[in-house]
Amino acid sequence: MVNNNSDLATTTGSNMSVEYDYDVVIIGGGPAGSTVARYVAQSGVSVIVVDSRESIGSPLQCGELVPTNDEMRRLCPNVPDMDDLFKTPESAISKRTEIMKIITPSGKSLEFDFEGLVLNRVAHDEALVELAKQAGAEYKVGCFVNKIEGNSVFIRNGEEIRAKVIVGAGGHNDPVRRAFWKEKSTNIPVKFSLKEGDYGDAVELHFGSMAPGGYAWMFPKSSGANIGLGIQKNFSKGKSLNIIAKDFIDKYDGTSTFNGAGSLPMSGTIKKFVKGNYVLVGDSAGMVLPSNGAGITIAMIGGRIAGQVIVQHIKNDMNLSEYEKIWKKQMGRVMLNSKRSFKIGSIMFRLPDWMLNLFFNRLTKAIIWRAVTCRRMFWII
Numbered sequence: 349m350v351n352n353n354s355d356l357a358t359t360t361g362s363n364m365s366v367e368y369d370y371d372v373v374i375i376g377g378g379p380a381g382s383t384v385a386r387y388v389a390q391s392g393v394s395v396i397v398v399d400s401r402e403s404i405g406s407p408l409q410c411g412e413l414v415p416t417n418d419e420m421r422r423l424c425p426n427v428p429d430m431d432d433l434f435k436t437p438e439s440a441i442s443k444r445t446e447i448m449k450i451i452t453p454s455g456k457s458l459e460f461d462f463e464g465l466v467l468n469r470v471a472h473d474e475a476l477v478e479l480a481k482q483a484g485a486e487y488k489v490g491c492f493v494n495k496i497e498g499n500s501v502f503i504r505n506g507e508e509i510r511a512k513v514i515v516g517a518g519g520h521n522d523p524v525r526r527a528f529w530k531e532k533s534t535n536i537p538v539k540f541s542l543k544e545g546d547y548g549d550a551v552e553l554h555f556g557s558m559a560p561g562g563y564a565w566m567f568p569k570s571s572g573a574n575i576g577l578g579i580q581k582n583f584s585k586g587k588s589l590n591i592i593a594k595d596f597i598d599k600y601d602g603t604s605t606f607n608g609a610g611s612l613p614m615s616g617t618i619k620k621f622v623k624g625n626y627v628l629v630g631d632s633a634g635m636v637l638p639s640n641g642a643g644i645t646i647a648m649i650g651g652r653i654a655g656q657v658i659v660q661h662i663k664n665d666m667n668l669s670e671y672e673k674i675w676k677k678q679m680g681r682v683m684l685n686s687k688r689s690f691k692i693g694s695i696m697f698r699l700p701d702w703m704l705n706l707f708f709n710r711l712t713k714a715i716i717w718r719a720v721t722c723r724r725m726f727w728i729i
């Protein structure tokens with residue numbers, strides 16, 4: 349049992365005393381887990397993050413685009429104090445962008461104002477770990493969690509950590525989610541490449557048969573670009589993701605310097621984030637906006653709420669399910685709109701390319717943008 353926390357957290361019942369190593373153990377130190385850790389630790393509650401990676405954030409698994417804080421205020425108007433939550437250091441920003449192009453199968457481009465940051469994602473995640481450590485969180489890396497029982501988290505090397513609250517922030521394959529939740533999410537496979545070259549200043553999203561049931565992207569960086577796509581397998585008519593991704597990525601000149609892959613939960617949030625003393629956050633709770641694949645900032649919004657509620661739970665016995673209520677107030681509408689847009693999009697993306705080319709036009713431009721940015725598509729639904 350890990351015992352390096354000097355003041356063992358103790359809960360005293362009427363005739364029993366239970367000892368814990370920490371108040372909170374978090375599985376996974378990505379954007380979700382490290383944000384929970386920061387908000388928990390800065391309130392003086394003891395917390396440890398356990399991550400299977402030796403270096404959190406590496407290897408890169410990301411398209412690396414996030415909205416700026418100002419854009420986030422417009423996209424998620426019910427989320428307070430964005431500047432406290434998103435403290436992206438300059439070293440984690442590769443390029444600033446002001447234009448997003450939505451591109452049809454025929455290559456026609458619709459342009460939108462969009463203030464975004466193309467990140468150095470590895471540096472971004474390392475900075476989140478640093479913020480949490482500065483607030484007092486402990487980290488244990490290179491430790492794969494393979495079992496959770498009661499208040500105990502078991503690491504593959506045989507260690508056990510006991511905590512009052514266990515947070516599952518292990519991404520789409522989180523062990524807490526797998527062990528205690530039956531609800532399934534649709535995970536879409538994603539492939540991407542970092543390429544050398546000059547790709548201009550606008551970020552691009554492509555829709556159509558080049559990314560069946562999903563979308564493809566080209567996000568320019570200070571040098572080169574991050575280019576990739578995600579698909580729904582049942583839309584791809586037997587064609588493999590490898591071939592579909594290669595076809596798209598090869599359209600851009602330039603040598604690939606890194607190839608990556610991953611999986612994105614695309615069903616939106618699951619019904620419950622809390623069961624007893626188990627709390628899910630980030631991808632493990634489905635906190636990705638399905639209509640645009642945004643997961644980093646959304647995981648951090650969830651992480652802050654979870655962290656704040658956990659602190660109140662430990663200090664004042666607040667019910668952990670307050671986390672779900674506050675999430676709904678801040679993000680419920682945005683998530684609902686995004687799920688609806690994705691469902692409508694999934695029907696549309698079964699259409700042949702020539703029909704999509706017709707649909708994406710100046711008259712539908714505003715509707716398309718509302719769908720991508722998680723607003724009501726038709727003002728009434």
Ligand SMILES: Cc1cc2nc3c(=O)[nH]c(=O)nc-3n(C[C@H](O)[C@H](O)[C@H](O)COP(=O)(O)OP(=O)(O)OC[C@H]3O[C@@H](n4cnc5c(N)ncnc54)[C@H](O)[C@@H]3O)c2cc1C
Nearest residue numbers: 376378379380400410411412413493519610630631643644
């Ligand atoms: C290819 C790709 C491109 C993407 N592009 C974008 C984008 O451009 N913009 C955007 O906003 N989002 C993007 N996303 C989504 C975004 O990366 C995720 O939504 C975000 O990382 C979620 O954060 P998280 O902390 O929940 O999970 P993660 O970032 O996945 O972190 C989970 C952590 O848990 C650890 N872990 C997992 N299991 C265990 C275990 N059993 N024991 C110990 N540790 C464990 C992992 O090592 C990892 O460090 C993309 C995702 C993929 C796959």
